[in-house]
Amino acid sequence: MKPIHFRIPILLLLLLLLLLTTGCWDRKELDDQAIITAWGFDLIEDEMYTGTAQFAIPSKLGVGEGKSQDKAFFTISGNGKNMYDASKNMRLKLSRPWFEGHSGVVLIGERLAKHGLANILDELGRDPTVRLRRDIIVLRGGSVQDFLELTYPLESLSAHAIVSMHETAGLNANHTLRNFYMAAESEESSPFLPVIEMTDRSSEESSKLTDPKMKLWGFAIFNKDSQLVGYLPMNKGYYQQWVKGLLKSIIVTVDIPGEKGNVVVEANHLKSKIVASPRGTKVHFNVTLSGKGNIRENNTRLDLGVSKNIALVQNELHTQVGTYVHQIIKKVQPLGTDIFGFGEAFHRQHPYQWNMLKKEWPEKFAEAEVSVSMNLQIQETGLTGAPYILKNREIKK
Amino acid sequence: MKISGLQLFWLIVNIITGLGILFTLSPAIAEAKQDAWISITLAGIIGLCMMFLAIKVSLLYPKQTFIQYSQTILGRWLGKILVFPYFMMWYSVSGIILRNSTEFIYVALFNETPLIVLSIVMLILAIYVVYTGGLEGIARCSELIGPFIVLMLLGTFVLSLNQLDWQQLTPVYADSGWKSILKGATPLVAFYGDIILFVMVFCFLTDIRQVFIRSMWGIAVSSILTIVATAMVIMTFGPTLPSRMWFPFLSMTRFISVLGFIENVDIFVVIIWMFSVFIKLSLYLFVTIYGTAQWLNMKDWKKLIWIVVPIVFLYSLLPRNIAEVAVNFQQSLIPRALLIYVCVFLLLLWIVGLIRQKDPARR
Missing domain, CATH: 3.30.300.210 (Nutrient germinant receptor protein C, domain 3)
Incomplete structure (x- = not known):
């Protein structure tokens, strides 16, 4: 046996370790979180950004007969001087802390795209909870709020539909943040992003039609300062993708x-x-x-x-x-x-x-x-x- | 305290691979762009040379640690004074490892936990293994954990295969040139100060004849893993993006998506990484403590834990932010000067030791 003075430090260590067993005091249960499924950003006036997030409502997400006709999501918007300010204002409307690890899509309004994406790209790249696999898409013909309110008949979350639409159309569905960053920071290439169009604003008579009201429109061309400088409609966009070697x-x-x-x-x-x-x-x-x-x-x-x-x-x-x-x-x-x-x-x-x-x-x-x-x-x-x-x-x- | 040859191998793999991949890829890619893998290969060769030197010196007096044989070779006072920079290196690197690793855990997992708490938890673990097990305990842990680290790396490589674009590695050499490639090798070589640490470890081997083959394999395996990791990071993110990331390899694991099903696997990487950090930190602490004790001619080295650990802890609190940890330390002059001194001194010891052993009159 070791002498007694050997055991005292161990005892102290064990006591210290007890301090760590106070339970999960900063736990984040899934039930206590709001899960973001899609983000949207736009510019409403100079130096005034608006952010919209689509949150899943887990109780309405299930499959099977119990599925209700209601939307399985809700959206919250906020304005601010920059992205984080806008999202800070959004939090004022939210009952739970949000979790954005599952967010798949970031929508960019046309006005913001023309103004330049530098701010938002920095924020997204810096945030450790954002994965570079997230897709980024430009929206035409409507506001990001309206778009994120749209439902898609086949998918319970409309955000999930956009990515699948690319695959179905024979296009490369991989329009991730990574690709944008890589193109923007490379010596050679300029970035481009897919454009989705809101075909119809929500109005009384059109709300009766079951048409999804969203469509792949083409591609947006960005310059090296991440500003939108031109469009390629889909009939031309297909060929651009072919030349780039991305088309199936x-x-x-x-x-x-x-x-x-x-x-x-x-x-x-x-x-x-x-x-x-x-x-x-x-x-x-x-x-x-x-x-x-x-x-x-x-x-x-x-x-x-x-x-x-x-x-x-x-x-x-x-x-x-x-x-x-x-x-x-x-x-x-x-x-x-x-x-x-x-x-x-x-x-x-x-x-x-x-x-x-x-x-x-x-x-x-x-x-x-x-x-x-x-x-x-x-x-x-x-x-x-x-x-x-x-x-x-x-x-x- | 005795360790086996296999344990020595795993110790080396553990200590050199983990933090090396995490922290040196970004500066290497910033310098050498898509040719960073050549830089890393070069650094691996330099690492092999350093290990060769360390083994050769230690084999002059295989029963003694570095602190002891430097005094045998150079005499008591000269030997004591000239090894002082080694202590500067070991104390500061222990602090930096502690800070680096907690910073990493903080960014990757616990964004709301104070850094100090993470540091203390890590230190308690390290103190425990050093106190109860000494080198033998650390070596056994590394033998257990090492295979998992290699498996984790291989798993990450395999899962990342579907997102690679090998063309990102071209054109080879034209963009960087040999100057940039050499510069890109320096961050990893600076990490190879760890190799010198083993001059304190070799004398604990049960079978000293195994030292050469096991150590060289250790360096070779971890170099190959680092080279593959570098190439894969470049093939995933291109030559410019990784240089702006703090942890490109972590970003790569976060990017993994296989069939839209296997995603978000970075948590496994982080956990296994923490094991690796734990081994490295405890080995550094052990060597620092044991070395200090021998330097002071103390018999009971364990008492020094309570003096050395607070120094290391305080040192780890010095850097103000992550930029100081990841960039300034690696690019500042003192650690590099120390590393050069450490290598040159070893070479000197080897030459003087050889002369002394050849000269029967002075034996």
Whole structure:
């Protein structure tokens, strides 16, 4: 046995440890918290921010027959000189402390987006309870309060619908804070965010329709100061995503010359390759878009059982999509915002020249020459070659 | 007090991996950008060299601790005076570890608990293991906890696989150049002062022949883990973002999402991390206390706990905020000068010791 004086410090230690066993005096029970499912921020006037949070009402969230028709959430808004001031004012309306670890979406009003996101991005990056996986989305056509009040028929929380809508549309659903920060702080790229549109303001007659009143509208382009400088509607946004290498599938309508109708092609396995080559003071980029196509609709007299005709559709698709993508790039270039990944391609392919170029990259991007080439293989035509409904003599072999 | 070769291996892995990954990635990436993993590799090689030196010196007199053999080699007074900077390093680093770790726990878990409370809880644990178990207790704990730390790291790596973009690592070398890569290696090398700590530990080995292979493996394993962690952080957040985060690796674990189902796993990381911190802190305390006792020729080293611990605790309260903890300490001159002195002195000891052993007249 050890002598007695050995035990005294241990006894003291044990007594000290007793101090720590006073129970969970600062516990945070789930029942005592308000769980935020979505955030919305906007600017109402200069230097006056408004914040809205959507809170889940757990008792109404369950699945099954007991589910009531009421909204499973409620919203609270507050105004303030900055984000935290606004949220401080929101807390004045709340009976419980809030928990935002489960918040999936941050909505940004159009006015705030144009003013610049620097403030809100700093607040979100600093807060240890905010995860960088949170999605950030720009809202058009309504106030963030109104939007967060909307219900979505299939999801009990409308905030959850927005992310799923991207996946269903074949778009990359990954518009996280991380991606925005990475693009904003990189030397090469400019950030872009998805835009969701509120299609209808809540009014008496429209409230009877079951239409969800929200829709993916396209993408918002931001400059390096995190200010919204331009929009790409969805029909153009799809192609921007393709060039950036983020798109999963796309539906293309091809007009056939000499025919009245058109052919609809659904393309999958989309890939994009950008080759950068310096040419004198300018930079040249060659974008190659490739993928595999299926014919979904044939509104022409072409017999698509004939390989020659498929080649015709494919060629038309190549020229039409190629020109369209080129137009989109030309339209974005004057903004000086590289949302296509050109800078990254140049940086990786010519790292030493990039060092000289990077300071004036927005200007170089604006005046870069771009060519688009296509390599989309149409492999399937569905279950028929020629359309069923046409008479034999009408079919063009 | 005796420890086995395997326990030595786990001690090294525990002590070098945990806080190294947590605190050195951010400054390394700030300097070397996407080439930070090269910096970390370089730092690993330097770490191996330092360990080699530490082993070689200790093997001159395998039955003595550093404090003892420095006096054997250089004579009583010279030996005592010249090791003084080691104590400066051990006392200050113990304080910094305590502060670093509580700061981390504070940010990651307990935002409302006062820092002092967290420090005291951590210290009580460390005092307990040092007092009752000594080095043997610490080594046994590390043998138990070490595998969990490695498993936790590997688990984090696997779960993060789906969000990696390997292109973030390109272009290699062109952006940084060798100067930045070298600079990026310094924060981790500064952490490798921990390696020198083991000159006090080797003489407790049951089988001194194992010392070389076990220690080198320890450094190699923890270097490889750190290199992979660096590369993965860059592949997740790109070359600029991590340099502005305090704890990029923690942010990466917070970013994990597998099938929308496995999320928010950072809590496991934090808990296992606390174990690692506990091992490191207690080993530092033990070495500081034991070394001080030998320096003062005291027989009962345990009495010194009650003097050393308050000093360490007070030192840990000195930095005013997290910026001072994470940035200023690593970039200030004194710790680096100390580290250089410590290594140069070891080299000197080795050379002088070799000469003395070769010279039969002076043996």
